[in-house]
Amino acid sequence: MVHGGRILIVDDHPVVRRGLRTMLEGEPWVSEVFEAATVAEAVTLAVTERVEVIAMDVTLPDGDGVDATGRILLSCPEAKVLMLTMANDEEIVVRALRAGARGYLLKDTDPDAVIDALRTVAQGGVVLGPGIGPSVLASLNRAPAELPAPFNQLTARERDILGRLALGDTNARIARHFGLSEKTIRNQLSGIFAKLGVADRVQAALLARDIGLGG
Incomplete structure (x- = not known):
């Protein structure tokens, strides 16, 4: 059982944040829940509040949740990030996992399954939604080609x-x-x-x- 989980929800839709927060606050392994609506807020809160688990959307008003994940993990390498998004795109999945995300779920996933996924990520596991095909794993196993300057x-x-x-x-x-x-x-x-x-x-x-x- 995970205890003392400090969770950050990053999404620009207040209804999504509020709904997920309500569910998380009823979980015994969650100690505190924070919310961010932008990349800037997410990076700041992740560092200042020492959050342990992050539910991260891809599309944010001031940037990209995948890039935000990379920035956060540079400063907080122990944080665990679960991408939670409407973007069902294998290229984005590969980018997110290469950036250090521990999982990728679509927002239409059953809410209980989302909470289970966050718990799994908090425990050090990896979660990929049912739509993530073998081609994603194959892409991850291929080393990115070295490009010439510039x-x-x-x-x-x-x-x-x-x-x-x-x-x-x-x-x-x-x-x-x-x-x-x-x-x-x-x-x-x-x-x-x-x-x-x-x-x-x-x-x-x-x-x-x-x-x-x-x-």
């Missing part, structure tokens, strides 16, 4: 976005694919263009295709 300056998320750009996707389609806002994608692309030293999406797409991204 592409090696890009984060995993930036490489993913650039790959979609190279396929000809619009900002709107890229945003839908990753469960992010178009504004977030525009900001990410500006950063990508700066790192690659290009002026626009056409130049970025051509360079990406030259090295096989989006092929």
